[in-house]
Amino acid sequence: xxAALIALDxxxxxxxxxxxxxxxTILDRRAGGPGILAVTGNDFAGAHRSFVSGWPSxxxxxxxxxxxxxxxxxxxxxxxPGGFVDLSPGLRATPDNALRIVPGFAWQVPGLAPDxxxxxxxxxxxxxDADDASGLFILPGTHSKWARVASGRIVSFATYMTxxxxxxxxxxxxxxxxxxxxxxxxxxxxxxxxxxxxxxxxGDDLLHRLFEVRALGLFERLPATDSPSYLSGLLIGAEIAxxxxxxxxxxxxxxxxxxxxxxxxxxxxAQGIAARIADEDVTPRGLWRIARAAGMIA
Amino acid sequence: xxAALIALDxxxxxxxxxxxxxxxTILDRRAGGPGILAVTGNDFAGAHRSFVSGWPSxxxxxxxxxxxxxxxxxxxxxxxPGGFVDLSPGLRATPDNALRIVPGFAWQVPGLAPDxxxxxxxxxxxxxDADDASGLFILPGTHSKWARVASGRIVSFATYMTxxxxxxxxxxxxxxxxxxxxxxxxxxxxxxxxxxxxxxxxGDDLLHRLFEVRALGLFERLPATDSPSYLSGLLIGAEIAxxxxxxxxxxxxxxxxxxxxxxxxxxxxAQGIAARIADEDVTPRGLWRIARAAGMIA
Numbered sequence: 001x002x003a004a005l006i007a008l009d010x011x012x013x014x015x016x017x018x019x020x021x022x023x024x025t026i027l028d029r030r031a032g033g034p035g036i037l038a039v040t041g042n043d044f045a046g047a048h049r050s051f052v053s054g055w056p057s058x059x060x061x062x063x064x065x066x067x068x069x070x071x072x073x074x075x076x077x078x079x080x081p082g083g084f085v086d087l088s089p090g091l092r093a094t095p096d097n098a099l100r101i102v103p104g105f106a107w108q109v110p111g112l113a114p115d116x117x118x119x120x121x122x123x124x125x126x127x128x129d130a131d132d133a134s135g136l137f138i139l140p141g142t143h144s145k146w147a148r149v150a151s152g153r154i155v156s157f158a159t160y161m162t163x164x165x166x167x168x169x170x171x172x173x174x175x176x177x178x179x180x181x182x183x184x185x186x187x188x189x190x191x192x193x194x195x196x197x198x199x200x201x202x203g204d205d206l207l208h209r210l211f212e213v214r215a216l217g218l219f220e221r222l223p224a225t226d227s228p229s230y231l232s233g234l235l236i237g238a239e240i241a242x243x244x245x246x247x248x249x250x251x252x253x254x255x256x257x258x259x260x261x262x263x264x265x266x267x268x269x270a271q272g273i274a275a276r277i278a279d280e281d282v283t284p285r286g287l288w289r290i291a292r293a294a295g296m297i298a
Numbered sequence: 299x300x301a302a303l304i305a306l307d308x309x310x311x312x313x314x315x316x317x318x319x320x321x322x323t324i325l326d327r328r329a330g331g332p333g334i335l336a337v338t339g340n341d342f343a344g345a346h347r348s349f350v351s352g353w354p355s356x357x358x359x360x361x362x363x364x365x366x367x368x369x370x371x372x373x374x375x376x377x378x379p380g381g382f383v384d385l386s387p388g389l390r391a392t393p394d395n396a397l398r399i400v401p402g403f404a405w406q407v408p409g410l411a412p413d414x415x416x417x418x419x420x421x422x423x424x425x426x427d428a429d430d431a432s433g434l435f436i437l438p439g440t441h442s443k444w445a446r447v448a449s450g451r452i453v454s455f456a457t458y459m460t461x462x463x464x465x466x467x468x469x470x471x472x473x474x475x476x477x478x479x480x481x482x483x484x485x486x487x488x489x490x491x492x493x494x495x496x497x498x499x500x501g502d503d504l505l506h507r508l509f510e511v512r513a514l515g516l517f518e519r520l521p522a523t524d525s526p527s528y529l530s531g532l533l534i535g536a537e538i539a540x541x542x543x544x545x546x547x548x549x550x551x552x553x554x555x556x557x558x559x560x561x562x563x564x565x566x567x568a569q570g571i572a573a574r575i576a577d578e579d580v581t582p583r584g585l586w587r588i589a590r591a592a593g594m595i596a
Contacts, residue, residue, distance in 0.1 A: 116516060205540045207463065211413070215411055
C-alpha cells in the first residue's frame with residue numbers, strides 16, 4: 001500500500017517522524033529533528049516543513065509536548081477515562097493546517113489531586129495488543145507513568161518524578177559531588193539491586209535513605225563509580241513499591257528506552273512480577289490508531 | 299569572671315564566634331566571618347587570625363565543617379554512643395596550635411548503613427538541660443538530624459535530606475519552573491499545612507506526591523506563590539512521618555533557625571506532639587561544655 005499518514009513524536013528535546021501506510025506499516029522513518037526547546041524563534045511551521053521535506057503531502061499527526069503551552073499550539077487535556085477514539089474531538093489543527101496535534105490526558109477526581117500525561121497516551125495506545133485490550137502499562141522516565149487500561153480505555157494513572165529526582169540529585173546535590181564523574185557510568189548490577197532492595201522495603205523513609213548514599217560513600221562502603229547505580233536502584237525501588245501499593249500488577253507492559261525498561265524489569269522480577277517490554281514502535285502505531293479513529297486515513 | 303575560651307562555629311558558608319568566661323557566660327560575640335568555601339587559598343590560619351583579632355589570646359575551639367576533609371584539618375568521626383566527654387580524644391589541634399577542632403559523630407551498626415553528623419553534636423550538647431539529660435533532638439535544615447540522647451550521650455541518630463531536596467527541586471526541577479520567583483516568598487500557612495498533611499499521610503508515595511505540586515499548579519488549584527510553601531510542607535511532613543516511625547517522640551527539642559523550627563513545631567503539634575524550641579546559643583554552650591570536659595578551661 002502507499003503512504004497514508006505522516007506521524008510525529010515531537011517532544012521537549014527531540015523530534016522523530018514516520019511515514020505510514022493505510023494498514024499501519026511503517027514505510028520510512030526519521031529522527032534527529034529539533035525538540036520544542038530547540039526550535040529557534042518559535043518557528044514551528046518552518047521546523048515542521050523542513051523535517052518532513054521530501055515526504056509526500058499527507059495528513060499529519062503529532063503527539064508530545066508540541067501540544068503543551070510551550071509548544072506550537074496548546075491542545076488542552078482530555079479527561080480520562082478515555083480511549084484513542086475519545087481523543088478525536090481534542091485534536092487541534094495548526095494555523096497552517098499542516099498538522100493535527102494530539103491532546104494529553106488529565107485524570108481528575110473530586111477531592112484528589114489531578115494528574116496529567118502528554119505523549120504517553122499515544123505510546124500506551126500503540127502498545128495495546130488489540131483496540132480493546134486491558135492491562136497495566138509502566139512508562140519509566142523523567143516523569144514515570146503507571147497507567148491502568150480497561151477495554152482500550154485509560155481509566156487511571158499516576159506520575160512519579162523518579163527520573164527527574166535522579167537527575168537533579170546527581171547534577172546538583174551533595175550526592176552528585178561524591179559520584180565518580182559527570183558521565184553516567186555503566187549500570188553496576190549489584191549496586192543497583194542493593195539500592196532497589198532498600199527502595200522497595202523502605203520507600204516510606206526515602207529522605208533518610210537518600211542520605212545513606214552519601215554516608216556509605218564516606219566510609220568507602222559504596223565506591224564513587226557505583227553510587228549512581230545505587231541511587232538509581234533506590235529511587236526505582238521506591239517508585240515500584242509505591243505503585244504496587246496503588247495497583248495490583250499481574251503482567252505489566254513496560255514502554256520506553258531499552259536499558260531503563262530492563263532495569264524496571266529486573267526489580268519487578270525480583271518481586272515475582274513478570275513484565276513484558278513493548279517494542280520500540282509503539283509511538284507510530286499509537287499515532288496511526290488515533291489518526292484512523294479521527295478519520296484522517298482515507 | 300574574665301574570658302576563658304574562644305568558641306567558633308565554622309561551617310560551610312559561615313563563621314561565628316563567641317568569647318566566653320569560665321562559667322559559660324557569653325562576654326562577646328561576632329558573626330559574618332568566611333565559611334570554609336569562602337576562605338581564599340585555603341589560608342585558614344589567616345582567616346582565623348583575622349576573625350579573632352582584638353580578642354585576648356585564649357584556648358580556642360571550633361566545630362562544624364572546618365573539621366571535614368574540605369576544612370582546615372580533618373577531625374575523624376568518633377563513633378557514637380558518646381557524650382561530650384567522649385569527644386576529647388578526638389579533638390585535633392591545628393598546625394599553628396591556635397585552635398582545637400571538634401570531631402563529628404558517626405553512627406555505625408553492623409549490617410546497617412552508617413550515618414554522620416558534624417557540628418550538630420555540639421548544638422545538641424549545648425541544648426542539654428543538664429550534663430546527663432535525655433531526650434529526642436530535632437535539627438531541621440539542609441540535612442535534618444533526629445538524635446536520641448540518653449544520660450547525656452548521643453545513642454543514635456538519622457539524617458534526612460529534606461532541606462537539600464527542597465532546594466534542588468526549587469532551583470533545578472520542573473516544580474521550580476512553576477513557582478512564582480527565585481525569591482522565597484513568605485510561608486503561606488494554609489498551603490504549608492495542606493502539603494504537610496499529604497506528606498504525613500503519604501510519605502511512602504513521595505515520588506508521586508511531588509508531581510502533584512506540578513499538576514495542582516497546571517490546573518490553578520495551587521497558586522505559583524503558594525507552591526514553595528506546599529512543597530516545603532510536603533517534604534517536612536514526609537520527614538516527620540518517617541522519623542516518628544523510627545522514634546517515639548514525647549517532647550522533642552527543636553534546634554535551629556527560628557522560622558524553620560516554628561514550621562516543624564506546627565506539624566508536630568498537629569500530631570499531638572509538643573516540641574520545645576531551644577534558644578539560639580546552643581552552639582557556644584556546647585563548645586564550652588566540650589572544652590571544659592577536655593580540660594581546656596582553667
